[in-house]
Structures are given as structure tokens and as C-alpha cells.
Amino acid sequence: MTTAVLQARGLVKRYGHVTALDGADFDLMPGEVLAVIGDNGAGKTTLIKALTGAIQPDSGEILLDGKRVRFSDPLEARRHGIETVYQDLAIAASLDIATNMFLGRELRRPGVLGKVFRMLDKPRMRAASAEYMAELKIGLRSLSVPVESLSGGQRQGVAVARAVAWASHVVVMDEPTAALGVKESGQVLDLIRRVRDRGLPVVLISHNMPHVFEIADRIHVQRLGRRVAQLKPGEHSMAEVVAIMTGALTVSEGKAVIADKDAAEAIGLS
Amino acid sequence: MAVTEASLPRRILTTPTAGPLAALILACVFFSLNSEQFLTGGNFSLIIQQVMVVGTLAIGQTLIILTAGIDLSNGAIMAFGGIVMAKLSLSIPPLVAIGAGLAVCAAFGLINGLLVTKIVLPPFIVTLGMLNVVFALTHIYSQDQTVTGLPPELTFLGQTFQLGDTRVTYGSVLTIALFLLFAYLLGHTAWGRHVYALGNSPEIARLTGIRTDRLTVGVYSLAGLVYGIAALLLVSRTGVGDPQAGQTDNLDSITAVVLGGTSLFGGRGQVLGTLIGALIVGVFRNGLQLMGVPSIYQTLITGILVILAVAVDQLSRRRTR
Numbered sequence: 271m272t273t274a275v276l277q278a279r280g281l282v283k284r285y286g287h288v289t290a291l292d293g294a295d296f297d298l299m300p301g302e303v304l305a306v307i308g309d310n311g312a313g314k315t316t317l318i319k320a321l322t323g324a325i326q327p328d329s330g331e332i333l334l335d336g337k338r339v340r341f342s343d344p345l346e347a348r349r350h351g352i353e354t355v356y357q358d359l360a361i362a363a364s365l366d367i368a369t370n371m372f373l374g375r376e377l378r379r380p381g382v383l384g385k386v387f388r389m390l391d392k393p394r395m396r397a398a399s400a401e402y403m404a405e406l407k408i409g410l411r412s413l414s415v416p417v418e419s420l421s422g423g424q425r426q427g428v429a430v431a432r433a434v435a436w437a438s439h440v441v442v443m444d445e446p447t448a449a450l451g452v453k454e455s456g457q458v459l460d461l462i463r464r465v466r467d468r469g470l471p472v473v474l475i476s477h478n479m480p481h482v483f484e485i486a487d488r489i490h491v492q493r494l495g496r497r498v499a500q501l502k503p504g505e506h507s508m509a510e511v512v513a514i515m516t517g518a519l520t521v522s523e524g525k526a527v528i529a530d531k532d533a534a535e536a537i538g539l540s
Numbered sequence: 541m542a543v544t545e546a547s548l549p550r551r552i553l554t555t556p557t558a559g560p561l562a563a564l565i566l567a568c569v570f571f572s573l574n575s576e577q578f579l580t581g582g583n584f585s586l587i588i589q590q591v592m593v594v595g596t597l598a599i600g601q602t603l604i605i606l607t608a609g610i611d612l613s614n615g616a617i618m619a620f621g622g623i624v625m626a627k628l629s630l631s632i633p634p635l636v637a638i639g640a641g642l643a644v645c646a647a648f649g650l651i652n653g654l655l656v657t658k659i660v661l662p663p664f665i666v667t668l669g670m671l672n673v674v675f676a677l678t679h680i681y682s683q684d685q686t687v688t689g690l691p692p693e694l695t696f697l698g699q700t701f702q703l704g705d706t707r708v709t710y711g712s713v714l715t716i717a718l719f720l721l722f723a724y725l726l727g728h729t730a731w732g733r734h735v736y737a738l739g740n741s742p743e744i745a746r747l748t749g750i751r752t753d754r755l756t757v758g759v760y761s762l763a764g765l766v767y768g769i770a771a772l773l774l775v776s777r778t779g780v781g782d783p784q785a786g787q788t789d790n791l792d793s794i795t796a797v798v799l800g801g802t803s804l805f806g807g808r809g810q811v812l813g814t815l816i817g818a819l820i821v822g823v824f825r826n827g828l829q830l831m832g833v834p835s836i837y838q839t840l841i842t843g844i845l846v847i848l849a850v851a852v853d854q855l856s857r858r859r860t861r
Contacts, residue, residue: 356744
């Protein structure tokens with residue numbers, strides 16, 4: 271049996287009286303695109319933040335390649351090769367693309383200029399950024415314009431490229447297509463495929479069922495702070511998955527079972 | 541798809557300092573047409589001397605505004621630093637007194653930074669409180685007395701040397717050097733890039749792995765140290781330790797920063813823009829004076845310029861959205 275790349279068992283996170291994670295499990299297998307879906311407030315974002323070090327769970331454990339890890343901040347998760355594209359929080363708008371690509375991991379000039387004067391090696395960072403962009407087929411007019419002058423899709427492209435460039439283990443994307451048009455969404459989905467084809471597993475949080483069904487190898491359904499199902503897109507209809515997500519259906523031994531008859535009837539599933 | 545660099549004209553036009561620089565040049569052209577004394581080396585040397593104290597304060601202010609903060613206490617911190625240097629220099633070695641003054645200013649910056657990050661108070665409130673605290677301390681410590689009879693080490697920066705046919709103060713050179721130093725630090729080091737990222741969004745910066753609290757405390761402390769240098773410039777220019785000094789310099793430094801094209805929303809701007817902003821104020825004051833315009837009109841025009849600058853910033857931000 272293959273070990274999961276990234277695993278979580280029994281994660282709990284409380285904010286005052288609100289329980290965001292209530293014993294959540296998580297499994298990401300090598301080389302797959304795993305979609306995480308769930309209603310608003312199901313704890314998707316909290317789960318992802320816990321897995322990427324942005325928050326610390328109150329209890330439960332996280333395993334990377336089968337080994338237990340603790341991330342006290344996002345930097346530590348990144349040191350372990352987990353890169354995240356946060357929704358709306360990916361890139362610094364007034365800085366240029368190359369600076370964003372290397373933000374927090376800047377390259378310095380060799381020799382005295384770098385060591386004593388701490389001078390950044392802008393040409394080298396720009397060249398490396400151009401290479402990553404070309405590799406992922408992200409077309410951009412210029413690497414020296416501020417990111418805020420790019421379109422939404424291009425910005426997302428920069429964020430994804432940065433994550434892919436640095437990730438050695440896992441790329442996590444929180445709603446990467448949420449703010450994008452049809453054409454741009456298509457480009458980002460293509461990008462995700464290219465990332466998977468390079469062998470990196472991708473965790474994709476999304477509300478967009480057609481996108482999830484188009485690209486995911488497996489679906490993790492989050493509900494009320496827990497994982498309630500792991501599904502394959504080919505074995506269930508979109509309506510079934512939505513029903514599981516909202517609690518109208520539950521899953522038992524891989525089969526969808528009606529939990530709430532009225533609700534299931536209302537969406538035509540009984 | 542090919543990745544190309546933006547063309548040079550485009551880069552110049554999109555540089556945030558292009559507008560302020562154009563304004564400065566236009567003002568210089570206007571005043572040289574209206575006054576024969578304006579366009580002389582001696583007059584420019586005077587303008588730089590007049591703006592060097594506020595200009596140096598404005599370097600620290602720029603750092604803090606780039607992080608989306610603001611510092612109302614910088615003039616007061618400078619005044620206190622000046623008094624500490626002046627009073628101590630009468631009893632201990634002058635260089636040690638200068639060091640003590642610098643350290644005191646940096647310490648006030650550090651306290652500001654800690655209050656902003658650890659207790660998460662708005663910079664406006666923290667520095668408003670600090671303004672009053674330090675103002676009071678200055679008057680208590682100095683017993684409202686101007687300190688005179690200072691040793692030459694404290695007034696050295698006010699002395700001049702000959703450059704061509706113009707006399708330039710060492711303080712002016714130090715001020716320009718500080719601007720160049722911070723332009724380098726902000727533009728060409730990782731620290732500088734992180735300051736901009738922090739000003740864009742603290743949360744993005746944090747998620748990128750930048751230690752935002754440490755960075756913020758560092759920026760406020762460094763700004764404090766720069767205020768200490770401003771204090772030394774002030775003492776050397778006036779030749780005394782004056783507890784009444786710098787009372788409107790906090791707002792004047794914000795004026796210089798804003799006129800220089802740095803956004804009050806943080807994350808956008810250049811420290812060399814601040815130099816241009818300080819020079820714009822200095823040129824207007826000086827030029828209008830040479831033309832015989834009453835000083836109250838200088839204040840009026842400065843006010844209009846500030847509103848114009850902020851309006852331009854706001855409109856250009858809206859356009860890029």
C-alpha cells in the first residue's frame with residue numbers, strides 16, 4: 271500500500287465557542303489532484319490552514335510521508351516542501367512578478383555585494399522567474415511590472431508558478447478559480463494539470479463542482495468540521511456529491527445512502 | 541510566450557516619483573523666471589539646509605508609512621534626543637552624549653513598534669500618545685531651559701566646506717547620504733522588499749514566511765534611530781538644545797512623504813520621492829519668500845499641494861484596480 275504524502279488524523283480547532291474542526295481526517299495520495307469540497311463553514315479553509323502551518327490545531331496529528339510533523343508557522347510548512355496558494359492572499363500587489371516569486375527567499379549577489387551589502391540579485395531572480403513562467407506556459411508581457419497591473423488570471427498564474435517552483439511535496443490551492451472568468455479558469459485548470467503531470471500532488475479547495483469534476487482524481491467532502499466522504503468523481507453524479515456535502519445523503523461502504531428523505535426528494539435523488 | 545521588459549519611457553512614466561519630480565522642476569523653472577537670486581548655488585545650499593532636519597525625519601516617516609503605519613511622535617522624539625545630547629555633552633564626552641541621544645531616540649521607536657505589534661494598537665494612537673509623553677519628558681528633563689554653550693562635536697554638522705563657489709554644510713551631505721542609503725536598502729535588499737510586502741498586506745507577508753512582527757518592530761526602531769540623527773542635525777543647525785523644537789515637524793514630515801508620492805495606504809512609494817517632496821516644500825517656501833509673498837501664503841500653497849498629491853495617489857490607485 272502506498273503511504274499518503276500528507277495525512278491528518280483527528281484535527282480539532284476551536285475559536286471560542288465555534289468548533290471549526292471537529293476531529294477531521296485527511297489523506298493526500300502521491301501524484302493526485304484531491305479536491306476538498308464542503309459548504310460554507312464546513313471547515314475547509316481551517317483544515318487547509320492547519321495543514322499548511324497558518325494556524326495550529328488544538329489537537330490531532332499531521333503526518334508528512336508517514337512521519338509526524340508540527341508546523342508552528344507557514345515558513346515551517348514551506349521548509350517541508352508544502353506550498354500554498356491562498357485565496358486573495360497570494361501575492362503582494364505593488365511588487366513585481368520576480369520579487370513576488372522570490373518573496374521571503376530572495377537571492378543575493380555573489381561575493382562582497384551580496385555578503386556585506388546584502389544586494390539582491392535581481393537579474394538572476396528575473397531570469398529564473400521567466401524560466402518558471404515559460405515552463406508552466408504562463409504568458410506575461412513583462413516581469414518588472416507590478417502584479418496589480420496584471421489580469422486576475424495572470425495574477426493567479428504568478429501565485430501558482432511560485433508555489434510550484436518551491437514545492438517539493440505538495441501544492442495547496444484555495445479557490446484558485448473563484449475570481450476568474452471562464453477562459454482564465456480554464457487556463458488555471460490546465461496549469462493544475464501540468465503541475466500534477468510533473469508529479470506533484472495538488473490539494474484543490476473549490477466551490478465550483480464542474481471544475482472539481484473536470485480535474486479532481488478524488489474528492490474529500492468536508493461537513494461540520496469533519497471528513498464525511500472520500501469519493502471518485504466517476505462513481506458519483508454531481509447531484510449526489512452536492513447532496514452528500516449538504517447532508518441529504520451519507521456514504522456508507524462506498525455507497526450513497528439517503529439520510530434526509532425530504533431533502534433527497536427535493537433534489538430528485540430518491 | 542515571450543517575456544520582455546517594459547520599455548524605458550513606460551518605466552519612467554509609471555515610476556511613482558515621476559509626478560513629484562516634474563512638480564519640483566516646474567516649481568524651480570517658475571521661481572527662476574520670477575527671481576534672479578533663486579537659481580544660484582548658494583540659494584540651493586540654503587534650501588537643503590532648511591529642509592534637512594524635516595527631510596531626515598521624513599526618511600523615518602517614509603519607512604513607517606510604507607508599512608501602512610504613521611508616526612506623529614517623530615518631531616517630539618527628535619526634540620528629546622536633541623536635549624539629551626545637548627545636556628549630556630556638558631558633563632560627559634560629547635561623542636558619548638551623541639550616542640546616548642541616538643540610543644534614546646531608537647528606544648522610543650522600539651517602544652512604538654512593540655506597542656503596534658504586541659498589543660496591536662493602531663500606529664496613529666500609539667504615536668499620538670507617544671507624542672504627548674515625549675513632549676512632556678522633554679520639558680521635564682530640560683526644565684524648559686534652552687541648553688547653550690555646546691562643544692564643537694555637536695555643531696560640526698552645521699559647519700560648511702567649499703564646493704565650487706558654494707558653501708555646503710556637512711549636515712546637508714549627511715542628509716543626502718542617508719536618503720541614498722535608504723533608497724538602496726529599500727530597493728535592493730530583501731529587507732526593503734519585505735517592508736513593501738508588509739505594507740501591501742501584513743497577512744500576505746506573514747503567509748509568505750516573513751516575520752512581520754519582528755520586521756515592524758525593526759522598522760519603528762530604525763526610524764527612531766534616524767530621528768536621532770535628525771536631532772543631531774537640528775542641534776548643529778541651531779547651535780543649542782531647544783525644548784520647543786520640532787513641534788510641527790511630525791506633520792511636515794508627513795507632508796514631505798505624501799508630496800513625494802508615497803501612498804498613505806502603505807506598500808507604495810520611494811524614499812527618494814520623499815527627498816523630492818521635502819525639496820518641493822523648501823523650494824516653494826524659499827521661492828515665494830524671494831518673490832516677497834507673505835509667509836502665510838506659503839502655508840496655504842503647501843496645504844493645496846498635499847491635497848493634490850493625495851488626490852493623485854487615490855486616482856491612480858483606482859485606475860489600476
